[in-house]
Amino acid sequence: MNQLSSRLQARWTWERWSYIAGLYLASIFAALILSALLVWATDGSWQDVFSAFIDGSLRNPGRWGLTIGYATPLLLVALGTIVAVRGGLINIGQEGQLYIGAAFCTYVVLRLGGPGPIVLIVALLAGATAGAIWAGIAAWLKYWRRVPEVLTTLLLVTVAAQLVGYGLKTTTLLLDRSPEHGNRNQISEQLAPGVRLPRVEIFGNSFPLSAFVALVMAVGLAVWLSRTTGGFRLTILGQNERLAQRVGISAPKYGTMALLASGAFAGLAGAMMLTGGDFGNYRLAPGFSGFFGWEGLLVALVARNHPLVAIPMAFVFGALRTGGGFLSATGVEREIANVTQALLVLALLVPAAVLYLQERRRQIATVEART
């Protein structure tokens, strides 16, 4: 928290907290009003829409468990994004890293024999490693040939999709060998029960154990960034590469590590989605990554690159997904439902942007007044 507060300069006073809370409330309220108007204008019932939304994300049996299940990969991807951003690097290829991670995890689980828990752990590590390697390609190109990582990470998403698609068509790689899925030509075998992530059952809701792993990682990352020399050095690199070089922080070394870590988070997210059970029923199929890699970027953005803030934001984005799923049942046009969802995402982005701009403006005013 120290770093964040020093960056915002203003102390975390009661006034500041209520100001920020007020900003978020006003913004969300505005989005809700706009959505209601939109639904009303297209002959829908906005009461139904909002109630469906709450039903879908929280109220109905088992729904908030699912929301947590959705929030988990979002949080992991966001953490990866934050690591890269702190080092001054922009990794926007999480969608691909996540997909590759899931694919390698699938391969290891299906091909490696042995006691379930060990296979599971090895498979999760394989997923993280694959994600790291995928981001590592971008790091290698950046420091070997100065190709901007923004481009390479993005373009590698397409490559990842094609590669996994090929794997899913090939029996020796990922394609299901049993005849019962003969009608679908791109799908993996289902994971055996012994190699699935245990699920936590509370009050009729269930979510995979990975939620706790992500939570611990978020806290760990926050501590690492603000309390260790490693995190401090990474931040220095992100702020000023030349100064970093002077004080002994090698950009290729730290930058590569940051991108590898970033990819590993995404790869792990993919592996945990697969073994967790909320996605694809323990099977890998095209489209498995389901835009979680992209949405994780938004979570990091809304959280203003702070790991702890990313936790509630990931939950909110998860809720937007699960709640959105119920909207179609209200008879509202699908497009309108999508716009409503998008408005809520915007409502979360606006306060973050406003806070950032205000801070910059104050900074400029202070500096200007001095000269």
Added chain:
Amino acid sequence: MNSLPVNSVANSTVDSHNTADAVTMSGICKKFGQVVACDEVDIKLQHGKIHGILGENGAGKSTLMKILIGLHAPDAGEIRVNGTTQRFRDPGDARKLGISMVHQHFSLVPALKVWENVVLGDHQKVYLSSFWKVPQRALENALAGFRSNEKRTRQQISEISARYGLNVDPDTRVRDLPVGVRQRVEIIKCLRYDPKIMILDEPTSVLSPAESERIFSVLRQVVEEENRCLALVSHKLNEILAATDDITIMRQGKVVEHLATSEATAPMLARAMVGREVSLTLSLADIGGNTKKISGQEKIDSTGTKPALRIHNATVTDKNGHHLLDSLSLEVQKGEIVAVAGVEGNGQTALDHLLSSLLKLDSGYVEVDGEEVPTGVPGAFVKAGVGVISEDRHDTGCIMDMSLSENLYLSHPKDAVSGYAMMNRTAMSNKSTELINDYQITASGPDAPMWSLSGGNQQRVVLARELSHKPKVLLASQPTRGLDVGAVEYFLEQLRQAAKNGIAVLLVSHELEEILELAHRIVVIYNGKIVGEMSRQDIDMQRLGMLMGGISEAEISPVSDT
């Protein structure tokens, strides 16, 4: 009036105002939040005169000038131009009245040619005005304007350049020009509008003494022969004394004194500016070869001991084949202050980068305490015990978005680690508070973001960090650039103390006064090479000047014999 071929803006009858005040600003107030930048400021600028505005950093000089050119609106007060009250909504209004400013920082596009840079401002004007009036012809107009402007502008630049002896070629790319010439381009940009009132904000902050002198002789011509009015904002005493007719001194947003330059003396101005006595060890008059203060310094006995810093035949060539450093050799003993004198752009920056591990030598080597240090390897020099106050704070000195306390630990974060491999924030804060007191840093506390500090205090943070890690060698590169008199004195004293504590200090500076005050030994750098050396006892200003100007020792000897 002269006959500048200008798209004539407000070409009014200047001659009738020969004696009248060009600008009268009275009761000007301006606040930024809680900060009062200008408080009841009165000032009068006259035609045909250079008016110096002197003040420390943050005295409100720049704000006042920004109000005059319409960049800021004053909270209170009145501006009269040629006797009429004016209200500027934007800089365009001020420009119409012939008020033009040369800003402190260059606003040139390096990739464009000189003449292209000069017309840049026009374009926008053509574009915007025609855009609102006749949208469909906007692009057409802009393009036509661009083509017809080209020839005229070049001619204009050549003409202005010839008339004032500015020697600027309109077809050179700005990135190929040295800073001195860039400053002249800025002045051409300003003169092209045929301004009646010119404002120069610290025009010489990056210029060598010779370059500054040249600029000022041009400005003198502009003002006297063409009866323009010029305001010169500066915090250099000798510059103000040498170049102006009247002086206004500001302190903390208020005017403390108006006086004619003929009545002013350096100590008097310094006193008015900082509000206390400043011991300018060498005032202007002393520079002409006076050595009385110099004998007070003890000589460092260097026989037999190995140097703390030894640079041997360092050579670096950039990708254009230009020598950044050319077999540069120098040694600094423990406790010695060696000053590198020279005109800017002769390898000082490369020296800075070399000792910041940012530059890899093509040949030659660097030793610290007898141990060779690999060049261009991240952190190698920090590890070897070389502290650097870099010439550009923003580049390699500090991080504006981090807190003061974090900035103090940039080079040695491990010092903050205590137990469990965690950085101890409380210990960092305590240590930082100590350093804030020791180095008299003005800040709201250890958690204050670096950007909230003034330039001088940021520089103190850098000094505190570098010295607190007890370096063997300290490179101080332009350590006092942009600082006010009081702060300069403080920095020089700190460097002297550092040397007394056994640190080998290498001082790189464009300020001769500073070098003469501190150095045990002076070496002169020219074109990436050390071309001469003299110890404190036998400083010869004439020789020093000639070495800096690129005249070799061999050429000098016969000259000084005559």
